[in-house]
Amino acid sequence: MPLYVVQPPKARPGDQLAVLSPSFAAAGAFPQVHEQAMRRLAEITGLVPVEYPTTRRVAATAMARAADINAAFADPQIRGILAVIGGEDQITVIPHLDPELVRADPKPFLGTSDNTNLHNWLWGNGIASFYGGSSQVHLGPGPAVDDVHARSLRAALLTGERLEVTDPGESEDVGVDWADPRALTSFGEREATEPWSWYGPTRSVTGPTWGGCLEVIEWIMTAGRFPADPQVLAGGVLLLETSEELLPARNAAWIVRSLGERGILRAVDAVLLGRPPVSDFTRRPPAPERARLRAEQRDALVDVVLRYNPEAVVCAGVPFGHTRPQWILPHGGSITVNGIEQRIFADYR
Incomplete structure (x- = not known):
């Protein structure tokens, strides 16, 4: 039988969006790109980016990164979560996550690459998410944010529409x-x-x-x-x-x-x-x-x-x-x- 998953409710402009580094803290290694990403994120979505202790902490422990994920799901003011980028060791973060927190208050999670670990974990706990999104790759660099990325970002976080x-x-x-x-x-x-x-x-x-x-x-x-x-x-x-x-x-x-x-x-x-x-x-x-x-x-x-x-x-x-x-x-x-x-x-x- 197919696994039943919950579609988390959407955020609204003015809500807070957690920006986390569940894998590599590129935001700390390359802060100028990250800061441009945060400005663009706010402009495109109307959401308020909120950073956590390990968002810019390069080489933070798996337990510390998991603590930030748990805290973001536990905070009722946070209405969505975006990963800065992927990495290669998120598999070690997963055992430290609290499934009761995500079930109590499901929120849209966006990330790609190594964040496949988190997507699978959320899915296994009955929570849908969105594969894609990386503030360090798709929001911060370049002269502008690509149109297809901006449209699907807004749809995932805010509008919930059907797009081709x-x-x-x-x-x-x-x-x-x-x-x-x-x-x-x-x-x-x-x-x-x-x-x-x-x-x-x-x-x-x-x-x-x-x-x-x-x-x-x-x-x-x-x-x-x-x-x-x-x-x-x-x-x-x-x-x-x-x-x-x-x-x-x-x-x-x-x-x-x-x-x-x-x-x-x-x-x-x-x-x-x-x-x-x-x-x-x-x-x-x-x-x-x-x-x-x-x-x-x-x-x-x-x-x-x-x-x-x-x-x-x-x-x-x-x-x-x-x-x-x-x-x-x-x-x-x-x-x-x-x-x-x-x-x-x-x-x-």
């Missing part, structure tokens, strides 16, 4: 180094996106979502933090994307194959594959090679998914996860993957 997820037409894997003053005014090297690729039967699927960063999902599975019965995802939409670690296509496919062996691929009715990063600050292959690497990952993952579930509707290249512009998507909420019209709709209620 569209292709912004351009993408960057990595922006300007945050230590460079130009990071405050310049985007990274952007290029035109390829059309999304559709596979599987020509049908429309609407269902609750689960997933996130593929590498972190592997950690979650290894730590035993997923329900024993994969049918909790029955009829759902699986979200999968890869990180800036630039995992080779075959390694990504091995993880997805393990999800197939676990029964997860057979349980869902649709799979969305995020546009993968293929370059970083030290490696930027020529454009034809970047296109080849993206296609290589797409083909490898689609092959595995359809091998385990040929009835799944699959769309690859969707701009969520480790890409910019980025759509924030429901996690535990509803998405429609329409393979007939080749369109995607997200419900942010």
Whole structure:
């Protein structure tokens, strides 16, 4: 049976929004980008950002970061929570969280990458969230906030509307180094996106979502933090994307194959594959090679998914996860993957 999750109530302009660093405290390492992000966050949403003791504390302990998460859920004036960025050790924060606090006062949580840990934990405790959002990546840098990000941010925190997820037409894997003053005014090297690729039967699927960063999902599975019965995802939409670690296509496919062996691929009715990063600050292959690497990952993952579930509707290249512009998507909420019209709709209620 699918897991029942609660959709947290929306905030209203003037409410307080907790801004936390559950993983890496980029806000402390690069404060100018963070401070610009906070100004833009207030302008776009009308919410009042509230920082906590570890928001800017680099190398804070897992227990200290968990204490801030618990405090944010316990405070009735806080009406939403946004992660500054991801990291790589949030898995050690999860054991220190108090599920009774989140059940007593559910609030929208937004984050990406390593925050897959928190999304899975909230989902396991019956609370929906939103996969995406990083003040340090999507609000602070560059000349402005991308339109698709701003619209999905407002929908997730405030309006709860239904939006069509569209292709912004351009993408960057990595922006300007945050230590460079130009990071405050310049985007990274952007290029035109390829059309999304559709596979599987020509049908429309609407269902609750689960997933996130593929590498972190592997950690979650290894730590035993997923329900024993994969049918909790029955009829759902699986979200999968890869990180800036630039995992080779075959390694990504091995993880997805393990999800197939676990029964997860057979349980869902649709799979969305995020546009993968293929370059970083030290490696930027020529454009034809970047296109080849993206296609290589797409083909490898689609092959595995359809091998385990040929009835799944699959769309690859969707701009969520480790890409910019980025759509924030429901996690535990509803998405429609329409393979007939080749369109995607997200419900942010």
